Amino acid sequence: xxxxAQKEKSMILQKEMVEGxxxxxxxxxxxxxxxxxxxxxxxxxxxIRTFDMLPVYPEINALQSAMRKKSGGYIKEAxxxxxxxxxxxYVKCDVGMMMKGNIGPTGQKIPEPDVLLLSYxxxxxxxxxxxxxxxxxxxxxxxxxxxxxxxxxEITPExxxxxxxxxxxxxxxQMEEVSGIKFDEEKLKAHLRLSKEAEDWITKIFDTTKHxxxxxxxxxxxxxxxxxxxIGFRGTEQAVEYYKELYSEIQDRIKNGLGPIxxxxxxxxxxxxxxxxxxxxxxxxxxxxxxxxxMGAVIVASSYTKVGGVYDMGWRHDAxxxxxxxxEYCMNCYTNMNIPQRxxxxxxxxxxxxxxxYVTNSIKSCNSFSAGQLGMMREIxxxxxxxxxxxxxxxxxxxxxxxxxxxxxxxxYFQMLAxxxxxxxxxx
Amino acid sequence: MxxxxxxxxxxxxxxxxxxxSRAKEWKKNNPAGVVVGYMPIYFxxxxxxAAGALPVGIFGGGDRKQIIKGDAYYQSYICHIPRSIIxxxxxxxxxxxxxxxxxxxxxxxxxxxxxxxxxxxxxxxKYMDFPQNFLPEIGGVFYQQEMQHxxxxxxxxxxxxxxxxxxxxxxxxxxxxxxxxxxxxxxxQEYPWRLGIDDVYHIIRAGxxxxxxxxxxxxxxxxxxxxxxxxxxxxxxxxxxxxxFCEQPAIGLIRAIEEAGCxxxxxxxxxxxxMILGDIDxxxxxxxxxxxxxxxxxxxxxxxxxxxHNPKENRLANIVNxxxxxxxxxxxxxxxxxxxxxxxxxxxxxxRMGIRYxxxxxxxxxxxxxxxxxxxxxxxxxxxxxxxEPVTVE
Numbered sequence: 001x002x003x004x005a006q007k008e009k010s011m012i013l014q015k016e017m018v019e020g021x022x023x024x025x026x027x028x029x030x031x032x033x034x035x036x037x038x039x040x041x042x043x044x045x046x047x048i049r050t051f052d053m054l055p056v057y058p059e060i061n062a063l064q065s066a067m068r069k070k071s072g073g074y075i076k077e078a079x080x081x082x083x084x085x086x087x088x089x090y091v092k093c094d095v096g097m098m099m100k101g102n103i104g105p106t107g108q109k110i111p112e113p114d115v116l117l118l119s120y121x122x123x124x125x126x127x128x129x130x131x132x133x134x135x136x137x138x139x140x141x142x143x144x145x146x147x148x149x150x151x152x153x154e155i156t157p158e159x160x161x162x163x164x165x166x167x168x169x170x171x172x173x174q175m176e177e178v179s180g181i182k183f184d185e186e187k188l189k190a191h192l193r194l195s196k197e198a199e200d201w202i203t204k205i206f207d208t209t210k211h212x213x214x215x216x217x218x219x220x221x222x223x224x225x226x227x228x229x230x231i232g233f234r235g236t237e238q239a240v241e242y243y244k245e246l247y248s249e250i251q252d253r254i255k256n257g258l259g260p261i262x263x264x265x266x267x268x269x270x271x272x273x274x275x276x277x278x279x280x281x282x283x284x285x286x287x288x289x290x291x292x293x294x295m296g297a298v299i300v301a302s303s304y305t306k307v308g309g310v311y312d313m314g315w316r317h318d319a320x321x322x323x324x325x326x327x328e329y330c331m332n333c334y335t336n337m338n339i340p341q342r343x344x345x346x347x348x349x350x351x352x353x354x355x356x357x358y359v360t361n362s363i364k365s366c367n368s369f370s371a372g373q374l375g376m377m378r379e380i381x382x383x384x385x386x387x388x389x390x391x392x393x394x395x396x397x398x399x400x401x402x403x404x405x406x407x408x409x410x411x412x413y414f415q416m417l418a419x420x421x422x423x424x425x426x427x428x
Numbered sequence: 429m430x431x432x433x434x435x436x437x438x439x440x441x442x443x444x445x446x447x448x449s450r451a452k453e454w455k456k457n458n459p460a461g462v463v464v465g466y467m468p469i470y471f472x473x474x475x476x477x478a479a480g481a482l483p484v485g486i487f488g489g490g491d492r493k494q495i496i497k498g499d500a501y502y503q504s505y506i507c508h509i510p511r512s513i514i515x516x517x518x519x520x521x522x523x524x525x526x527x528x529x530x531x532x533x534x535x536x537x538x539x540x541x542x543x544x545x546x547x548x549x550x551x552x553x554k555y556m557d558f559p560q561n562f563l564p565e566i567g568g569v570f571y572q573q574e575m576q577h578x579x580x581x582x583x584x585x586x587x588x589x590x591x592x593x594x595x596x597x598x599x600x601x602x603x604x605x606x607x608x609x610x611x612x613x614x615x616x617q618e619y620p621w622r623l624g625i626d627d628v629y630h631i632i633r634a635g636x637x638x639x640x641x642x643x644x645x646x647x648x649x650x651x652x653x654x655x656x657x658x659x660x661x662x663x664x665x666x667x668x669x670x671x672x673f674c675e676q677p678a679i680g681l682i683r684a685i686e687e688a689g690c691x692x693x694x695x696x697x698x699x700x701x702x703m704i705l706g707d708i709d710x711x712x713x714x715x716x717x718x719x720x721x722x723x724x725x726x727x728x729x730x731x732x733x734x735x736x737h738n739p740k741e742n743r744l745a746n747i748v749n750x751x752x753x754x755x756x757x758x759x760x761x762x763x764x765x766x767x768x769x770x771x772x773x774x775x776x777x778x779x780r781m782g783i784r785y786x787x788x789x790x791x792x793x794x795x796x797x798x799x800x801x802x803x804x805x806x807x808x809x810x811x812x813x814x815x816x817e818p819v820t821v822e
Contacts, residue, residue: 086768127734130736131736135776170561364503
């Protein structure tokens with residue numbers, strides 16, 4: 001029987017924040033609040049808050065459904081309705097959930113959208129997803145923001161200008177129209193100042209994995225840490241308070257020489273330090289994590305925690321350039337970076353956090369992440385001579401999580417790491 | 429004037445020449461010429477032509493290229509075209525190409541541009557970010573800047589400064605090209621037996637690997653031939669094919685659909701060559717603006733263009749109506765996100781509208797179509813044998 005997970009104060013804080021949001025959503029219509037569906041990568045949280053709207057993130061609903069073991073049924077429901085077996089399972093889970101009454105993770109009904117804000121970043125499927133939702137919610141206003149891709153590993157002034165024009169001339173006027181609230185730049189700036197503060201804290205938090213043993217797992221626990229900054233709390237005091245508390249708890253762990261907390265308590269011995277590319281599997285999240293912590297493997301950095309914003313290279317929201325800053329934020333999310341940039345970023349993580357290995361979790365239904373991963377892996381192996389591992393799973397489709405295959409592959413990989421470590425010891 | 433059969437044989441050789449020999453020959457005869465490969469779906473070839481470059485379509489290896497290296501780059505659950513494109517490049521089929529353009533279609537083609545950059549293939553690699561904002565003063569301006577980048581890349585190789593006159597002239601040539609292709613489809617709408625869909629495919633695809641002037645000459649001759657009353661009508665239904673705009677079905681599959689009892693009166697196989705509907709202004713001080721506006725205002729529907737303000741299901745239904753088609757065949761490449769994600773939108777709408785359809789998936793390297801042929805045959809029979817009137821779309 002699985003042991004009960006340890007809960008720290010920051011975890012309780014986060015739970016309260018999320019529950020609070022879903023409670024607000026449950027009564028949004030009675031309270032006269034407007035509801036804005038949007039996505040994590042490139043989310044314009046500060047702008048949504050400026051117009052007092054409540055955000056809904058369909059991909060978060062999907063992953064929560066997976067963790068509650070409901071995604072399989074939702075996906076089948078969508079597949080009965082002409083959705084292909086081979087497309088993004090987030091989309092199908094969301095569509096299936098909608099067809100089954102749109103009941104969210106807290107058991108409350110998620111309200112219909114007033115706005116579908118498509119500030120999609122680094123993923124074409126988002127575009128198709130909202131085309132699908134628009135047909136289900138014909139009364140919702142669709143607001144589209146095209147985020148240019150960093151094809152040359154840079155954000156040029158013309159890319160920023162293109163986005164700012166869209167924000168000024170299309171997004172803001174339409175949000176004013178739906179919300180009935182006039183755009184208040186000072187209010188936006190206040191949110192942006194708080195965003196920067198939260199971004200500073202989260203960068204410091206993910207940087208603590210430089211310690212040995214690492215006090216946190218930057219992938220399996222990291223996905224919880226990025227929750228508040230990604231799901232609508234960026235730009236709030238609550239998020240800043242959460243990250244301060246989390247940082248302080250991590251500092252205590254460092255002082256006491258403790259490793260990460262796992263669902264089964266503290267990890268006793270750090271044997272391997274890894275960098276992981278790709279999203280986790282959500283349907284068997286705990287089993288997946290357990291394979292790693294049972295082997296003494298801790299993830300010191302992951303690309304997935306950068307999907308809602310890359311802060312570790314120094315970029316921050318800037319209240320002095322509010323719209324430019326929102327534009328740059330959108331363009332600076334991980335999957336909006338080109339393949340060589342992604343290789344450089346992951347290589348830097350391997351070096352900065354002194355990782356022993358690099359593992360790709362390739363997701364069947366997420367081409368935004370998966371297309372190009374094999375070439376990335378080879379380049380990283382050649383460049384850093386670091387052992388690389390490769391496993392395959394899916395986001396929220398339980399049919400594509402094969403526990404024994406993944407465990408076998410990872411066990412072989414860890415054997416390779418162990419052998420390499422003992423050879424290094426002998427050489428020393 | 430050449431015989432129709434002779435023209436078709438010529439086009440067959442060109443269309444599937446995976447060594448792109450005509451481009452090689454062109455470059456030999458034009459030492460300052462720049463060869464630029466572009467991927468599906470659409471690229472404004474006019475600007476490359478004006479810049480002294482030869483645009484060459486790269487539509488994958490189809491069923492004619494064995495994949496060995498490509499499988500080491502792409503997982504089994506990713507569509508086939510990126511692995512055959514990288515295979516062609518790594519096997520030096522395109523070593524005479526100077527640059528590569530990857531239009532924004534989907535995540536796979538976008539990331540393929542990064543793999544080309546990573547592998548340092550070609551003198552330049554451009555990911556062409558088409559605007560998803562459809563206001564000329566916002567999305568249109570951004571698109572012009574994107575085209576300007578392409579011109580700068582070409583200029584860095586051949587030093588050519590492109591003038592408005594150059595661009596206007598190129599626009600005229602491509603206007604003519606589109607008009608001639610449209611004419612073929614108009615003739616086929618009434619008399620599809622005059623030229624098989626596989627021949628149409630070869631003729632249009634050949635145009636993506638040769639200079640536009642040469643293609644226009646071929647098209648003019650083809651158009652002249654098919655104005656004559658040639659061929660024998662057969663008892664077949666009329667269908668529109670939708671969904672095969674990027675990875676291309678093997679030619680055997682294209683042929684099999686007609687053999688199974690369906691005249692294909694419209695399709696999106698080589699959508700890029702027909703993307704712009706009508707002419708682009710070729711008498712303007714600002715031709716880049718004219719090209720940008722044509723994309724924004726005169727594009728065919730496409731799964732890679734955000735459409736909520738101009739729903740694609742209505743646009744496809746209009747094509748069905750306009751062509752007098754009896755139904756639609758949705759042919760999607762396996763694992764093709766844009767096409768497969770559109771499927772429920774189209775199918776739900778067509779159920780409501782009463783438009784008959786079938787759907788199947790294919791892969792460019794599959795050349796066994798027995799099951800698909802039976803499915804298409806059954807579709808054709810169900811309409812021919814049990815229904816009298818074509819559906820009218822309101």
